[in-house]
Amino acid sequence: MLRTFKLLLLRWREPSVLRRLLLAQGLLVLLLWLGLIAYVATETLHDTSVFDSGHRFESIIAVTEALRDQPEQLQQVLHHIDMFQRLEDGVEDIEALRMAMVVWRGDQLVYATPGEPGVVYTPPGDGVQLVERDGRRWRALTKQSQHSNTRVTLLLPGSIADLLMAMNSHGFLVLPLLVSLPLLVLPAWASVRLALRPWRRVSAEIASRGGQDLSPLAYAPRHRELRPMLNAVNRLLRRVRESVARERSFIADAAHELRTPLATMRVHAEALQAHVSGAHAQALLDGVLRGGERANHLVGQLLALMRSDAAVDGTAPAQPVMLDELLRERLAQLALLAAERGIELDCEAADGIAIGAPRESLISMLDNLITNAIKYSPPGGLVQVRLTAAAGLAQLSIADHGPGIPAEARERVFDRFYRLPDQAQSGSGLGLAIVASVVQRLGGQIDLQDSPLPPLSGSGVGLCVLLQLPCQADEDAHREAP
Template structure:
């Protein structure tokens, strides 16, 4: 499915149109009902007035009742629209004394009573009332019914309803126009902002100014600017890393080129061999640097989700790191002391965690004086595995400890690439852990603290 562009203005208008349409329908229906009730009340009042006048015109003529309905009585319910008027005067339970016999008979439960009926297949509105007539000690009930067609009533409903409906629809239309104009005006700052961002050169530091932007958009802009800050820092770090890596690689390559030129000018086989040995050391240093650069790139791209379910024994991690650096420690006269009292387990990659400990141990051995110790201590507290590496070297000043994790940073002139702690920090972050540098408890040396979430002992499957 194609990704369609979504307009904020159109969606806001839609959210207004839908409820306003529902409001228009409800308001139109209520207005029509009010107009109908008003027309019905007026019509019913006219019918009742005519019926009472007709009832008052009934007289005794001897022993008989007679009704004389005058034209003025009919005019009470007459209309300019030409409505037909029907009436009937009858004795209750007896004959019709005036009017049309086609008028429908309706049981008179109460008086007066209004109802809808049909005369000659024409719908009418009618009223029926009863009047008692007294003569010589007897009572005779006279029933008077008056009805009228609905032409005038329907015209009155339309005259009352249509102007109100036109007013409602006109108000809604005017409101929608004003809302659209308001949205257009209110969205102009965003359009100006977009044009301003597009007009800025790509080399400049792009940030969004919140001066003329609505308050509701400030959190979004702040988050966007924060993302730009992160991207800018990452780009700056990447550029610095590339520059430092190029410088670090160029140095051994230049040295290797000089050694090659020197070897070509030598005729003594022994001098050539010494030059080749020096070239071998230069090549090994360059290979080590490139491997560390690749390891740093792998650590930066590491994802903790890739390690889920992989339980690593901390003792195995320490054993691999010590095996890798035992010979280097022996050559420098450094004693490695390991203290892991109980089995400890973390979730992650054994290879990467061993690389972390190897880099930290390598730095500790490199900077420790001859005849001192490098201690590795591991324990578990409050659901976390803590690994401490303590050396007897000069340590790192507090002001430089954060920079010590930057690639190619070296606190002294000691041989090394300056990538060990940078690699360690990225791997630790990928494992949801923390790494910090502190002073040694004795005041001499550096204490490196590693903390990882503890993992449960892996289940053993029966053989």
């Protein structure tokens, strides 16, 4: 539970365009709401119709004149009228919104609302006037009877701050916003997600691509805001694609050109061995030959890498290949190397497993895996090869008695020219990069694990390379195979 909460917290703290849009909409709604409240408050302060709604002045003047000879009853009636006005307006318990009244007969004060601004005198006929009492502002309107000297003054709070504070204290400001907020957030979230659907389609297409797929994005949006981004991405992909093509062309041309001088150097060095005497000179020539072999091996690996990259790009034709037959063929070719190093080869392969792929790519993949297993296994070791098929997948495992690869380095060994430190065997660091390129081209998976073979005395934990490759249907393989 705590871990889930932490993940949710981390997810919430991550920047989010969706959250920014929702917050922007929320702020816009809040600003509109505050603007509406300010407009309502301003209109309320300038509205004079509330003073005389229901003919307040006429009623108060009529009662005052009718009961002018009964002062006690007049006080009671005016008090009831005062209370009724507050109940009628629905603000009896809101001090900042209550209406107060003052009644005069000539210069004699007849009635004043208890506890409010007190005795207020404003001349009749001057309209609404602002009055200051005890630090508060009041709006006052006075009318006089046409038949006597009775005057009535009605007062309402005249400060917008008091009005807003009173409305907020009784939930007139925040409560409607809180009640309507869930009804606003869900439609806003749904509308924003719907609006961002084209961006998600672009993201899904990019995420579904492999690392070698540099073709233009297939999605063609009609949206004006999205087209510049897609055009920029496609231009970037084109520039990267052209740069990679130039790099591959240069490497392939350089590798091809290097093969001839390397072969010539080897022929001359071998011919020179027959004419050179002395252990020191022979050792120097042996070093030249070994260096030439390493350079020739590197050139071969570079050419194999270029061929696998061409297969990834789809420029090399794919054909149905019987993987079990090819596996036995490559093991037979490498049996001499295994015998020279004292390594035993053990193979079990199910029959009839077809893979739709360029044959040269599969040869490069198998040769690199088997050669590495032989090269890194100690004398007397075993290289165990197993090939099975299940659920439409060819499953190939190659286990050895070598030193193995630490778990923290099993991702990096697929990088080009990367080699583990303190390696006893020479190499170019391209073998597993070629294997990974071929596997990616075929839509398969590759995994490195500790070897399941029982360890030999003095050997390491060993390495087991597990491959899963999509099989081709048997009828398609037999129909298309030459």
